[in-house]
Amino acid sequence: MRGVHVHLRNWDYVCAVEGEVIIGLHDMLAKRPAVPAGLVRMSDARLQVLVIPPGIAHGFYSSGPCTLLLGASTYYDPADHLACRWDSHELGLDWPCKAPELSARDRDAEPYSKLKARLRTEAETAGG
């Protein structure tokens, strides 16, 4: 599992070129999301690309080996790499795993409520 991450400036462009990935998506910014949170399955059996705009939180889960290509619209910036716990229930993501491998950063990510508050602050600062 990589995630759950969200950016305020960067767009991601994702393609699974080997193996299979399940991508969880959740709109962090809309007061009433136009599309509910959910999981998308992508695999090398049928190449597809997924474009993830700023504000859409995303996590990538693979049950087996998987190679992902990731295009980014901005250079990597830790300040634009916000995260919350993948298993925060507010995300509404029904992951098909219980105890996935996580990076240290993802394991120690803050809960959903803190990320939401942080995004609200950032949005006000930017709007303000």
Add this chain to the structure above:
Amino acid sequence: MPSPTFLKARLPEGVALRELSDDGNAREGTEIYRDDWQLDVAPVQWNFVSSRSNTLRGVHAHPSHWDYLQVVSGELLLGLHDLRPNSPTYRLAAEYRLAGDRPVGIAIPPGVAHGFYFASPTTYLYALSCYWTIGGEFGCRWDDPALGLSWPTSDPLLSPRDANAWSYDHLAEAVTGALAQGLGLP
């Protein structure tokens, strides 16, 4: 910066080789391209290709666009031959092996003919500096002796277009003509 070990092979002028590592700023994964690397290629299109064992793609040359390629998994033997009459390495042939477990990015200028041979199943990415068109693709027979390339196969899988490609002389003339018309002289 490219590791000096990669530069032992003498490559046609302008061919740029860059070692890709996963310990940069990305923290997750291997960076394969950044605008600020300032390669001479500015991609507008990326393609992902899977090749079966004993496939040969080429030999191709483009009068106007750069290619930038990386192997994702498997191994690619790259054959190069410089067809630019004004190049200091005109007619230089070179071979270079790219493997997925030691990723490099290689940029190939317009006018440098290139063929790819895959001994085992291989996946690779390539970026183009112009959108792909059939008119931008010139080619010759992979086994034309004038290329000076020694492929490790005598009977590779070829596309119909590559199987029926021009002779080396025909390709060299076409590339020289296209470059003289200003379609991509460096």
